[in-house]
Amino acid sequence: MSGRRIAGPEIEKLIQLLARVPGLGPRSARRAALQMIKKKDQLMGPLAEAMALVHERVTTCSTCGNADTSDPCAICSDPRRQTGTVIVVEEVADLWALERAAAMPNVLYHVLGGVLSPLDGIGPDDLSIAALVDRVHAGGISELILAVNATVEGQTTAHYITDRLADYDVAVTRLAHGVPVGGELDYLDDGTLAAALKSRTKF
Amino acid sequence: MSGRRIAGPEIEKLIQLLARVPGLGPRSARRAALQMIKKKDQLMGPLAEAMALVHERVTTCSTCGNADTSDPCAICSDPRRQTGTVIVVEEVADLWALERAAAMPNVLYHVLGGVLSPLDGIGPDDLSIAALVDRVHAGGISELILAVNATVEGQTTAHYITDRLADYDVAVTRLAHGVPVGGELDYLDDGTLAAALKSRTKF
Structure with a gap:
């Protein structure tokens, strides 16, 4: 103007x-x-x-890292969710996306606040990995689902977390790779197709 | 959820x-x-x-109907704009669009607040047409540019305003119809093409 x-x-x-x-x-x-x-x-x-x-x-939940107006957050303080399953995500946005999908309603979360990225100078101390180990150490967690992004940094972070928890009696799982529901094979990248074939299930 | x-x-x-x-x-x-x-x-x-x-x-300018935090608004109180040209628009959004284009920087505006639409029960008294006639009556306006939308209601409103101002010594003009700058003929409707041909200018 x-x-x-x-x-x-x-x-x-x-x-x-x-x-x-x-x-x-x-x-x-x-x-x-x-x-x-x-x-x-x-x-x-x-x-x-x-x-x-x-x-x-608004504040950050001191248990899981979720953004909410109470601490512990609405999810951590829900008694129905104390089932021993914790989904590990990179960002609060991922937590909200999983809650929207509502595929596993009775789970807790742990927000890492990012992924390991040596090039960007992001090491384990920049993420809430120690807090995650503390939660596992405190007991009551039977399964940890690593729902990090399927990027190199995400997978590196997943491996690092698995290593750190090697001594604990907790099942560490990750999201399945495969064809997106509603997706067309023709448009998928080779890596996804290979992963979908490798993890094929009985029809 | x-x-x-x-x-x-x-x-x-x-x-x-x-x-x-x-x-x-x-x-x-x-x-x-x-x-x-x-x-x-x-x-x-x-x-x-x-x-x-x-x-x-925020308030509505009592002179032109623009939305601003002062009354008269920043445009009406700009001394450089007292050139006698007033652009009549339907909505404040149109005023802002014309200001962004900045093709005529030293003009005033008049916001009607809509168009005549008998089907929706919108008559002359629902728009600020009387206020426009008052502004013309008060003098100092030499040209009124009707920049209403090229819809049936917009054109009806333009004709109505022209009729109401028939007794005043003010030039009433309207925006040119034609091919949009950067537009492709192939995608234009017949009405626009016909108007562009009819209003052709010397090259």
Whole structure:
């Protein structure tokens, strides 16, 4: 706008901040801001309040690393979930994705906060691996499902965790590799196809 | 999630509200919320504050109908823009789009707040047409550019406004119809092609 103001600085500031929200770009931030102004009391007011409240209350669960407004989080404090199974994930987003899938409703989680990546200078002490070993050491965990991403770093992290837990009586498993449900073979990479063939099951 | 809480009610509320922002759906709202939690103090805090501030201060310009934090708005109070040209638009979004294009920097605007639509029960009194006539009546406006959408309702509204201003010494113009810049003829509708041919200019 070459230095010309078309709206007050408060509105411009709001648009700039909205543009940094993932899923919104500069153009859609402007559209979102306008919609909020239009629905001032139904959308913008409640959203500002909800955001301030979460900002004030959100914390990291000291047990599993989940983001929640209570510590221990809603998942860790659910009595139905104390079944001895813990799913290890890289990020909170992965935990939420698995909860959405709801394939195993009665499990606990452990958020690593990333993966081992020597090139980026991320070692075991940068992740919550020691805390995971402590949880296993404390007992009550019979199975640890490593649900890390199927990347080199993810697999390296999985191997490292398995090594660290070698002395404990805990079953360490990982997610199956294979054809995505609804996926077409033609579009799959060779590695996935090879893994799917290798892990074929009886029909 | 079949009644199971995976995060505190404050976070669930935030996600629900974010999902109502245009450009974000339920899935991207979750991603946006997670990113905000991750960038708690760099993004969520400032955004909550900016939103609350705009919510508190935003108002409708009593002259042109623009949304701004001051009344008259930044555009109406800009002395460089008192050139006698007013662009009439349907919505604030159209005003912002024209300002972004910056093809005519020194103009004022008039936001109608919609278009005439008898089927939806929207008549002249539901739009700020009387206020537009008052502005013209007050003098100082030499040209009125009708930048309403090229829809039936938009064109009806344009004709109605032209009729209402028949007695005033003001030039009423409308946006040109034609081939969009960068557009391919093959993909254009017949109406646009016909309009572009009819309004052809010397090369």
